[in-house]
Amino acid sequence: MAGRTTFRLDESDLPTRWYNIVPDLPKPPPPPLHPGTREPITPDDLAPLFPRALIEQEATQDRYVPIPDEVAEVYRLWRPSPLIRARRLERELGTPARIYYKYEGVSPVGSHKTNTAVPQAYYNAAEGVGLLTTETGAGQWGSALAFASAQFGLDCEVWQVRASYDQKPYRKIMMETFGATVHASPSELTESGRAVLARTPDSTGSLGIAISEAVEMAAGNPNARYALGSVLNHVLMHQTVIGEEALAQMAMAGDTPDLIVGCTGGGSNFGGLVFPFLREKLAGGPQPEIRAVEPAACPSLTRGVYTYDFGDTAGLTPLLKMHTLGHAFIPDPIHAGGLRYHGMSPLLSHIVDLGLVEAVSVPQNECFAAGIRFARAEGVIPAPEPSHALAECVREALRCRDSGEEKVILTALCGHALLDLPAYATYLSGDMTDRLLSDDEIRLAMASVPEAAG
Amino acid sequence: MAGRTTFRLDESDLPTRWYNIVPDLPKPPPPPLHPGTREPITPDDLAPLFPRALIEQEATQDRYVPIPDEVAEVYRLWRPSPLIRARRLERELGTPARIYYKYEGVSPVGSHKTNTAVPQAYYNAAEGVGLLTTETGAGQWGSALAFASAQFGLDCEVWQVRASYDQKPYRKIMMETFGATVHASPSELTESGRAVLARTPDSTGSLGIAISEAVEMAAGNPNARYALGSVLNHVLMHQTVIGEEALAQMAMAGDTPDLIVGCTGGGSNFGGLVFPFLREKLAGGPQPEIRAVEPAACPSLTRGVYTYDFGDTAGLTPLLKMHTLGHAFIPDPIHAGGLRYHGMSPLLSHIVDLGLVEAVSVPQNECFAAGIRFARAEGVIPAPEPSHALAECVREALRCRDSGEEKVILTALCGHALLDLPAYATYLSGDMTDRLLSDDEIRLAMASVPEAAG
Known part of the structure; x- marks a missing residue:
């Protein structure tokens, strides 16, 4: 028999905490700046977009953050x-x-996207948010957030880049199967989308545009927050x-x-x-x-x-x-x-x-x-x-x-x-x-x- | 923490043998009959279609058949x-x-189809077969055999029911990614296919027709054998x-x-x-x-x-x-x-x-x-x-x-x-x-x- 192929951990070996590399770096990373003031952004600046727990995690100096039981329970699927x-x-x-x-x-x-979609949905639900908005390209992230939202009873609206929305319908169906609503981006639903469509009516969209739309919708709805599938700490x-x-x-x-x-x-x-x-x-x-x-x-x-x-x-x-x-x-x-x-x-x-x-x-x-x-x-x-x-x-x-x-x-x-x-x-x-x-x-x-x- | 969700065996716990229920039944199952003679078929009748090892397994009275190491190695993926x-x-x-x-x-x-596709490809390759033919509907079986054939260096031709071939292109792409050739069934490549097309030129096919085509192609090619994804012992x-x-x-x-x-x-x-x-x-x-x-x-x-x-x-x-x-x-x-x-x-x-x-x-x-x-x-x-x-x-x-x-x-x-x-x-x-x-x-x-x- 050949040597071992697969190395599996037991369910009980699931990590109990996330690792934050920031305090271990030889130099701290430069802070995000407010686009108006060019000063480092404050938690209040982010409050319309993210729940308090995630804003804290974004800036935390703690090396480890415990994984809540409710998140671990879904991870174990x-x-x-x-x-x-x-x-x-x-x-x-x-x-x-x-x-x-x-x-x-x-x-x-x-894909790996569910590893962050689940905690993001959890913290939003725990703070009483009713709706998550996000963007997606091919749809890996949108479907992860749709799945995670279903786990915690949140509504989920996804702006999907038009090119992918048209060419890759399977991801859209997956998001809908999990109960999410999917819009092609640019859409007529947002100022950002309408501005693009006014300039280029047949725009096939981009991730950058779809982010603008999802952010705009969350910022304008006190019951909603925005979720991002990568980039942030x-x-x-x-x-x-x-x-x-x-x-x-x-x-x-x-x-x-x-x-x-x-x-x-x-x-x-x-x-x-x-x-x-x-x-x-x-x-x-x-x-x-x-x-x-x-x-x-x-x-x-x-x-x-x-x-x-x-x-x-x-x-x-x-x-x-x-x-x-x-x-x-x-x-x-x-x-x-x-x-x-x-x-x-x-x-x-x-x-x-x-x-x-x-x-x-x-x-x-x-x-x-x-x-x-x-x-x-x-x-x-x-x-x-x-x-x-x-x-x-x-x-x-x-x-x-x-x-x-x-x-x-x-x-x-x-x-x-x-x-x-x-x-x-x-x-x-x-x-x-x-x-x-x-x-x-x-x-x-x-x-x-x-x-x-x- | 909630109770345990997932129960995993270790790679070393992979079963080492398959179980044959036939000898444990209170009454033996009725034998397959030759369509001409209406007598029970013999191993020789099946030799144009299947390798010897699988013909033996089809009729064996042994309660257990050992899983070859080469098959277990692929199972462990x-x-x-x-x-x-x-x-x-x-x-x-x-x-x-x-x-x-x-x-x-x-x-x-x-899907589960790889559990039999892998040993079928293995036994065929071990007996010097160069090409496997089969039918598939939506494509689960065809893609399993395409994967298994790639593991043992066999060519693989799949007759896919026309309706699925047209409507569900992803499975066809998967089969081709694994290196198989896919034909829409009914095809012009076989007598069975041509007969159907003569009667109904726009036939969308059926599993029964696709089986006929794959069987016919294997029976007419000494280098080829046929593989079936279900039904048989x-x-x-x-x-x-x-x-x-x-x-x-x-x-x-x-x-x-x-x-x-x-x-x-x-x-x-x-x-x-x-x-x-x-x-x-x-x-x-x-x-x-x-x-x-x-x-x-x-x-x-x-x-x-x-x-x-x-x-x-x-x-x-x-x-x-x-x-x-x-x-x-x-x-x-x-x-x-x-x-x-x-x-x-x-x-x-x-x-x-x-x-x-x-x-x-x-x-x-x-x-x-x-x-x-x-x-x-x-x-x-x-x-x-x-x-x-x-x-x-x-x-x-x-x-x-x-x-x-x-x-x-x-x-x-x-x-x-x-x-x-x-x-x-x-x-x-x-x-x-x-x-x-x-x-x-x-x-x-x-x-x-x-x-x-x-």
Whole structure:
């Protein structure tokens, strides 16, 4: 019998607390600024958008925040998630590297997004909120929040980017199955949406526009709050259950990662896996290389600028110091919808700026080739987003094949592609395109960045 | 903290053998007959279609057949599968019943079908077969065989019922992602297909026609064999890993089922869960009620006749003694494609005839209502097929609510609905229909049954 393939924790080993990396960093991350005053925002500034508990978590200096029982009870529907050694992929690649993936596709909606959707819905419900609004692209986040809202009796309204709303109806059906209401964005329901439609009646939308719409609706309704699926500190913190479990599971496997690889869109999947390992590294424990992988078509970490910018298109959010391509940047319609964001988590941006994480970019054809290779070997068809991380794993495993190095690689397989299969059909038919982004395009988009403050 | 939700076995607890219920039955099941001679078929009759190892398993009197290491290694990509107590559904229903579901949707293709696809591909590859042919309806089985074929380097050609091929493209893409070739059935590639197209050029196909095409292609190619996803003894035997695991997991939970409920199309999901429990029952162990649930639109067990009939439309298969609606019966296009089969596993039919299993039927609207209730409580959106079993669980749980009985219910959640979401959209929009099948329709279809033999 071959060696062990899957490393599972018991339900009783579910982490009992989230990890906040902020107090462990050598330098604190720059604060978000009020777009009017350019002063650091206060909890009161955020009160129309988020419940008190999440505002506190956003700014907390505590290293750990306890996971409420009510959240843990829902987590246990699918957590702890498995850590799997990709033995069949290793064999297929002929590599001496040992490749492990932490698989979050076992969640009800097929991705890691439920790890933060559940606590966000819980805290809102606990503070008497009746309705959550949010945006979604391809729909991973919207369906996670729809599921979580159903668990705590909240209404949920989702603004879905028009292009995805039309082309990927399965996610919309999933959200409706969980009881949510879905609007195509830009919509006629908000000022932000109407403004876009007035300029471009056939707009296919963007995440930035959809965020503006969802924020506007929440801000104008005292019974409603807004929920964000990535970027913010509390979101990344909720995702650290991934890394805490993976730490314990790598110990079960008797291996220590030499390299940790994750894809980055807003940064929550990456931060979720990496931060607990980074805690150990900063404390003098094992010293893995840590690598973020982003799409060549939306290269905020590798080609963007680290500066203050808005999180949305209309400029309704606070100013966030982050790696950005400019909030007016509209990436090509690549299939990894979850990575098509002009900015990056401010916390992760800061950590990259501190030199604790390196970044690379990969074109999407290479990602889908890696995704197919992975699927045929391991069974799971990876979502377009984590296929970026897998492409980097394949690159590294082939380097090890040539060098003979027995490197231990750990990656986050943050979701499956069952609702993204048309993207694979496009790849298999040979119709998938990759375009080299010119410096001029990026320079033009960067013109939308407001003058830096602080 | 609430009680335990998920009961997991370790990878090392994976069953090492499949269970064959045949020698434990009070009476042996009637043999398949050669359609020409009406004599029991011989291994030689089956040799053009199946590898020797599977032909032996089809007729074996051994109670147990060892699971080869190569098969176990692939099983370990997702097995042992979890047993989950549906605590949130129980609460939502206000029932004192305790409901457990054995969840097979964690497999690479999202259903139990891989449990038999993997050994079938393995034995074929081991005997030097180069190509597997099969049929599929909605695509669960075809995608399972495509996945399994990729594991053992086999080519795989799938005839998919035209209606599904056109309406449910995601499954086709999944099969192609795993490297299989997919044909719409009826096709111009086979005599059986051409004959149907000559009569009805715009035929949307049926499982019976697709079986005829796949069988014909395998029979005419010495390098090819045919694979069937349900109905046959060896298929049901491979699925008993479900029930063996569930027995151990119910013991972990400290509960004993009073009622076991599963959906039945060809019978493999049901047999897989139930047979190990039935072994214990026949040996004087716990005595659960065991209930098969079928769609009201395709009621082979509740309104069909127990007699010899063909397994396919063209009459190419052996004659099987089974509950059948007549091999010419074309069920209404309900969404549970996996349950739209005119016949039933001969082994399970025999067990029903012996009075060891009871059967009920449920209309599809009730199934989708139960599916949505389940999804909002438990997160998993159930495939249309197991939503039939869930509808019966809900009926029973509500009876318990009224009576106060703390009945322990175990059901097989054999797959998720992520690739069947348009069916949920139809339900949510109020457009789902249910038609009462008339006795005349059934009588007419039954006229296709050949005169009984033996």
